[in-house]
Amino acid sequence: MSENTEGARDALGEPVMIPVEAYTSPEYARAERDKLWRKVWLQAGRIEDLPDVGSYLTFNITDDSILLVRTAPDTIKAYHNVCVHRGRRLIDTPAGARNASGRRQQFVCAYHGWRYNLDGENTHIPHKEDWQGALSDSCSGLQSVNVDTWGGWIWINMDPQCEPLRTYLEPAATMLDPFELQNMRCRWRKWGIFDCNWKVALEAFNETYHVQTTHPEFNKYGAFRGWARAHGKHSNLGYEAPKGMDENQSAKLRVGTYDDPRISTAQMQVYTWEKANTNTTQTLVDAALRLADELPEGTPAGDVLKHWLESARRDDAARGVIWPTVDPKHVGESGTAWQIFPNFQIGHAVNNALCYSARPYGDDPDKCIFEAAVYELYPAGEEPKPEWEYCPPTEEAWCYVLSQDFSNMAAVQQGMKSLGFPGTLPNPYMERSTVNLHHNLAQYMGTGAPRALATRKDTQE
Ligand code: FES
């Protein structure tokens, strides 16, 4: 199916085997806390989750909990969420909740009543004189954590020596900036505790190789081959498409290439909206449903795509939703999704986004906290503010298409423990994001690097 494609193909990656240690080893999972999670920039929430001075939320990962606070209209600070007296967690996460959130003028420890202001300074210690002046400001205040923002998200890094966020995120930040993700707002967001390693969960979404088998319903709308490219710590994915079509838009938005593209595009949009509730918007669906009325039979697929996107852009503009204009060449290079090392995926478009993240559940290699959030552009003042909804990995709780992805996760985790399974064999072209993830993980973890497989060329030499 790739003979009629061009442009997106780059050199094949080296065929490798990735040992299962990173997915199944309890020792590896325990080591991740110190070697990985306490060293990297992590997406910890959205800026709009902290609307007012005093708004706070917590972000929990393995043994650490981080308290994020808006301390001024233009300032967000982060602290270790622990009282420095005897180590009580300062803000409790309500039972069954993903995180704590709310608004306060100060933080009071529930154990002995030490108090901290929004800037993390200690403001009250009962019977402070008993310490005979030994409690300095630096030892009685909250311990700060590096925090910065990009793309509308709040990022934290627990390593005092860390590089700046922007440096860490490049080239992903520059590639994604034109999509103005900071202007999007959440349509829905869900989380769950899944029976697989966090890498297994993310790797269900960082390649397009699985689509034809795991999501067979999409096959009737068109055949698209996906690429993946490494960019330092990060990587991106995209689609090849028939010559003359906007490759990523056409494949991601699934302009049908079979039969009548006016009809298959509309069918695909309705299916995606109803069965996944991701990667599209009501405006795009409505505009797709009008294609058969607005365009003559026989309109080429590329023209259908152009008309559809132009009319949807116009419809949104009429209600005050302005899509950014991104150079088509840049759209092509940026692909459809970025993997931000180590555990965040941004599936970007000019008017919506689908993001996944996964992190460990304690230090159990067989469990993770999985999250997905869908964003889109809204008219000012009409943005919904959905809470995080806890959902088990079922079709009923999420949707049909995501449940197809979930159906592989626990089975992969179990299968990887088999005596008969030495390691994964990722596709050197379509699954390079996974290979790149493990190359980079090995840098942090000191183990688990992908191993080269002998190719026919090697064995002939
Ligand atoms: S542990 Fe917080 S006041 Fe004692």
Ligand SMILES: [Fe+2]
């Ligand atoms: Fe999938």
